[in-house]
Amino acid sequence: MDHTVVIPPDAQLAPLLRAYDRAVAAKHRQFFIGLAFMAGAFALACIGAEIDPGLFWEKLGNFTSYFNRLAHLDTGAVVLSDPAEWFWGLRRWTRLLGETLLMAYVGTVTGAVLAFCGCFLCSRNLVSSALLRIVIRRIFEICRTVPDIVFAMIFVAAFGLGALPGVMAIAIHTTGALGKLFSEVVENIDMKPVEGIAASGGSWVSQVRFGAVPQVLSNFASYAVLRFEINVRGAAVLGFVGAGGIGEELIVAIRKFFYSDVSAILVMIVVCVMLIDTLSEKLRHRLLAMDERP
Amino acid sequence: MLVIDGMSCVFGQTRAVNNVSLSIPRGAFVGVIGRSGAGKSTLLRALNRLVEPSEGRIHWDNEDVSSLSGRALRDWRRRCAMIFQQFNLVGRLDVLTNVLTGRLAHTPGWRSNLKLWSADDRAIAMAALDQLDIANLAPQRADNLSGGQQQRVAICRALVQEPDIILADEPVASLDPRNARIVMDALQRINRHYGMTVLCNLHSLDLAHAYCDRLVGMAAGRVVFDDVPAALTEAAARELYGMEADEVLDAAPTGATQPDGVPAGAASNASAM
Amino acid sequence: MTGHSPLRDAFLANRDRIADQHAALLDPGWRSRMGTIAIFGGGIVLYIASFFLLDMSLSNLIGGFRRLADIVGLMFPPTPETWSRFYLYLGAIGQTLSIAFLGTLLAAVLAVPMGFLAARNVVANRLVHLLARRSLDTIRSVDTLIWALIWINVVGLGPFAGVLAIMCSDFGAFGKLMSEAIETASDKPVEGILSTGGSRFAAIRFGVVPQILPVFASQILYYFESNTRSATIIGIVGAGGIGLHLSELIRVLEWQQAAFVILMVLVTVAAIDQISQRLRGAIIGRRR
Numbered sequence: 001m002d003h004t005v006v007i008p009p010d011a012q013l014a015p016l017l018r019a020y021d022r023a024v025a026a027k028h029r030q031f032f033i034g035l036a037f038m039a040g041a042f043a044l045a046c047i048g049a050e051i052d053p054g055l056f057w058e059k060l061g062n063f064t065s066y067f068n069r070l071a072h073l074d075t076g077a078v079v080l081s082d083p084a085e086w087f088w089g090l091r092r093w094t095r096l097l098g099e100t101l102l103m104a105y106v107g108t109v110t111g112a113v114l115a116f117c118g119c120f121l122c123s124r125n126l127v128s129s130a131l132l133r134i135v136i137r138r139i140f141e142i143c144r145t146v147p148d149i150v151f152a153m154i155f156v157a158a159f160g161l162g163a164l165p166g167v168m169a170i171a172i173h174t175t176g177a178l179g180k181l182f183s184e185v186v187e188n189i190d191m192k193p194v195e196g197i198a199a200s201g202g203s204w205v206s207q208v209r210f211g212a213v214p215q216v217l218s219n220f221a222s223y224a225v226l227r228f229e230i231n232v233r234g235a236a237v238l239g240f241v242g243a244g245g246i247g248e249e250l251i252v253a254i255r256k257f258f259y260s261d262v263s264a265i266l267v268m269i270v271v272c273v274m275l276i277d278t279l280s281e282k283l284r285h286r287l288l289a290m291d292e293r294p
Numbered sequence: 295m296l297v298i299d300g301m302s303c304v305f306g307q308t309r310a311v312n313n314v315s316l317s318i319p320r321g322a323f324v325g326v327i328g329r330s331g332a333g334k335s336t337l338l339r340a341l342n343r344l345v346e347p348s349e350g351r352i353h354w355d356n357e358d359v360s361s362l363s364g365r366a367l368r369d370w371r372r373r374c375a376m377i378f379q380q381f382n383l384v385g386r387l388d389v390l391t392n393v394l395t396g397r398l399a400h401t402p403g404w405r406s407n408l409k410l411w412s413a414d415d416r417a418i419a420m421a422a423l424d425q426l427d428i429a430n431l432a433p434q435r436a437d438n439l440s441g442g443q444q445q446r447v448a449i450c451r452a453l454v455q456e457p458d459i460i461l462a463d464e465p466v467a468s469l470d471p472r473n474a475r476i477v478m479d480a481l482q483r484i485n486r487h488y489g490m491t492v493l494c495n496l497h498s499l500d501l502a503h504a505y506c507d508r509l510v511g512m513a514a515g516r517v518v519f520d521d522v523p524a525a526l527t528e529a530a531a532r533e534l535y536g537m538e539a540d541e542v543l544d545a546a547p548t549g550a551t552q553p554d555g556v557p558a559g560a561a562s563n564a565s566a567m
Numbered sequence: 568m569t570g571h572s573p574l575r576d577a578f579l580a581n582r583d584r585i586a587d588q589h590a591a592l593l594d595p596g597w598r599s600r601m602g603t604i605a606i607f608g609g610g611i612v613l614y615i616a617s618f619f620l621l622d623m624s625l626s627n628l629i630g631g632f633r634r635l636a637d638i639v640g641l642m643f644p645p646t647p648e649t650w651s652r653f654y655l656y657l658g659a660i661g662q663t664l665s666i667a668f669l670g671t672l673l674a675a676v677l678a679v680p681m682g683f684l685a686a687r688n689v690v691a692n693r694l695v696h697l698l699a700r701r702s703l704d705t706i707r708s709v710d711t712l713i714w715a716l717i718w719i720n721v722v723g724l725g726p727f728a729g730v731l732a733i734m735c736s737d738f739g740a741f742g743k744l745m746s747e748a749i750e751t752a753s754d755k756p757v758e759g760i761l762s763t764g765g766s767r768f769a770a771i772r773f774g775v776v777p778q779i780l781p782v783f784a785s786q787i788l789y790y791f792e793s794n795t796r797s798a799t800i801i802g803i804v805g806a807g808g809i810g811l812h813l814s815e816l817i818r819v820l821e822w823q824q825a826a827f828v829i830l831m832v833l834v835t836v837a838a839i840d841q842i843s844q845r846l847r848g849a850i851i852g853r854r855r
């Protein structure tokens with residue numbers, strides 16, 4: 001015998017294997033039903049989205065040539081050979097990028113403050129009125145389901161072109177997104193401190209201020225910073241619909257085939273977003289490690 | 295004087311407190327005993343109005359406090375300070391701020407919410423901490439403290455409320471015996487020194503005998519015993535605690551039969567003063 | 568100090584001694600709060616300054632709100648006007664869903680090899696993994712709408728560009744998620760398989776993949792959910808889906824129809840949310 005495991009006679013082994021196969025077969029069947037379903041959905045979606053692999057192959061050359069053109073100045077030189085010419089609009093683009101960051105900042109702060117005010121009012125453990133909770137929850141839901149750029153289009157019609165509609169769109173979308181996250185944090189707090197404050201005669205506001213806020217503050221700040229990061233990306237494209245920031249410059253450059261401008265602006269956006277990502281990640285780690293100091 | 299008149303608290307099917315009537319004179323140190331689930335916590339929480347009584351009235355010095363609301367309710371809560379088994383401090387705030395939350399009902403909202411405490415309030419809070427020998431802990435975060443220290447902070451919070459009565463819900467159940475003594479001694483000192491009324495839930499008969507001048511026994515939401523500790527015979531205690539009797543009585547082999555724990559408690563108290 | 572409770576008087580009686588002993592603790596703490604105050608003050612100043620820097624005046628704001636109220640009034644009642652338009656919008660919603668579905672799926676498929684490349688515990692070569700990480704970050708930091716514009720230049724206007732755009736922006740996110748999931752996966756099963764004499768590939772196939780599969784599947788669903796939202800807007804730049812109609816309706820001020828389309832989007836997104844939440848629950852629940 002060169003096996004350490006003794007192989008039992010077939011009569012004994014067969015039922016065991018069969019039972020195993022049956023169990024596995026059930027799983028496999030489920031898997032294949034899922035797969036078939038996916039394949040069907042895939043085919044349907046291909047028709048829906050007018051997918052044309054032939055076109056893709058045919059145009060794939062365009063893709064490389066497009067990036068090739070992005071990498072060259074009008075003169076035909078490679079962009080890196082003449083950075084001053086490539087970034088000829090540096091001052092203007094920096095100003096627009098700064099404007100974009102400010103839009104994201106004002107929108108995030110406004111939205112975070114509104115979400116902060118609303119989140120305690122829609123938390124089951126702090127508010128007993130179901131009506132109030134549901135109303136606020138619905139408002140948050142609508143605010144976050146409608147994409148910010150749709151709000152921006154509507155606000156451009158009302159407020160005219162400029163940063164104002166963009167800021168408002170970001171603020172509203174942020175209110176909805178943060179409101180949901182905030183209220184989830186609030187619903188998971190330890191209620192003992194809140195009860196302690198209530199028992200010593202604190203008003204509802206005091207119960208929230210001293211019982212709930214210290215527990216949630218670092219989490220809230222971390223979520224708000226994350227949201228700022230997302231909003232910077234969002235603000236960069238709000239200009240597509242005339243709502244301020246660097247987006248307007250970018251869409252004009254793309255539409256008018258100013259290739260080197262497109263690549264220059266894209267590089268600036270990417271660097272800026274990456275910088276903010278890194279900073280915000282550091283900040284969030286510090287925030288979560290820190291708690292409210294007296 | 296606190297007068298409870300036919301009070302019941304109903305949660306769905308359970309009558310956690312069932313038609314309880316008691317009157318507690320000023321300056322008394324009353325222990326509430328009974329097995330777990332007897333309704334002791336609910337009784338205390340209903341007095342503070344953290345739980346709404348379903349029936350009955352609560353009077354303090356002829357004032358009906360069971361129908362107060364809003365500002366008046368908050369003032370009543372200030373007057374009956376609550377101490378919890380789990381301390382119920384705000385762990386992330388420092389000790390001094392935790393004590394200062396006892397001043398909330400004395401302070402206008404805009405000041406307290408910005409933490410602009412008056413100099414008097416700060417002095418009072420520090421004095422309270424000083425009295426319980428933990429003034430040096432004032433800048434520490436509350437959740438860095440040991441259980442005994444946290445409960446002393448909670449007592450300070452109760453004291454700076456300038457209450458008329460202290461309701462303590464198993465204040466020492468989460469503490470080791472030494473810290474339990476320290477906390478109970480502190481409550482007794484407050485009771486003796488300021489004539490503060492104390493109503494204290496206790497699981498341990500030993501401590502109940504040592505510190506209380508009157509015991510109220512509860513079972514299934516009803517008051518089934520109400521007398522001086524000496525009157526609680528072992529048989530009565532067994533009846534009160536049922537299945538848990540052995541655990542409670544074993545822990546206090548002398549306490550149940552020899553009700554002379556009071557002088558002992560007073561002695562240790564005298565040394566602490 | 569008469570008229571106060573004895574407790575208060577008692578506490579304030581030895582005030583001087585306590586002030587002596589604990590002077591530092593009685594300090595209202597302005598100095599220690601300096602940092603917090605500076606950060607908050609700076610934030611508020613920047614906030615107010617932004618209003619000037621961004622040319623957002625109060626009169627603008629007030630006038631705008633009046634017009635906004637008019638617009639909201641014009642939105643009621645939301646209606647598609649004719650049945651044929653309703654079917655048109657329904658078809659566009661279907662196209663939006665197709666775009667989201669295909670984009671997510673393609674991104675997920677492409678992200679798998681990339682995720683392994685970018686995971687520190689799979690590819691030992693620091694350079695490869697750093698390069699993979701950086702390119703994922705770059706791809707991720709370009710918004711879906713920008714990708715859509717680029718792809719329109721390549722394959723022309725239409726939903727195909729939308730699919731490719733969603734695929735690109737999700738590829739970055741998925742790759743990152745995937746590599747993080749792989750890095751945090753427990754290496755005990757891997758060791759177990761290596762200890763039986765399995766190859767490195769087998770170790771990944773049987774040791775890592777079963778661990779990350781449910782996490783990844785639920786992430787894919789989550790992204791499908793959020794891509795449904797993105798897919799509703801890429802039409803704004805001409806990359807297919809309902810966004811095209813929506814932006815057109817807003818441009819020509821057909822507020823009732825625009826409101827109807829927004830409602831359709833809300834309902835669709837809510838429905839997808841529900842379905843994907845159920846599925847995610849099932850996927851994660853079954854594995855427990």
Ligand SMILES: Nc1ncnc2c1ncn2[C@@H]1O[C@H](COP(=O)(O)OP(=O)(O)O)[C@@H](O)[C@H]1O
Pocket residue numbers: 305308309310328329330331332333334335336337
């Ligand atoms: N908030 C509540 N909801 C429902 N039932 C409760 C609630 N609080 C207490 N009870 C019930 O009331 C009874 C008395 O509880 P409690 O007062 O905590 O007893 P004790 O403090 O004596 O252990 C228990 O049966 C408990 O389950």
Ligand SMILES: [Mg+2]
Pocket residue numbers: 331334335336464
């Ligand atoms: Mg209890």
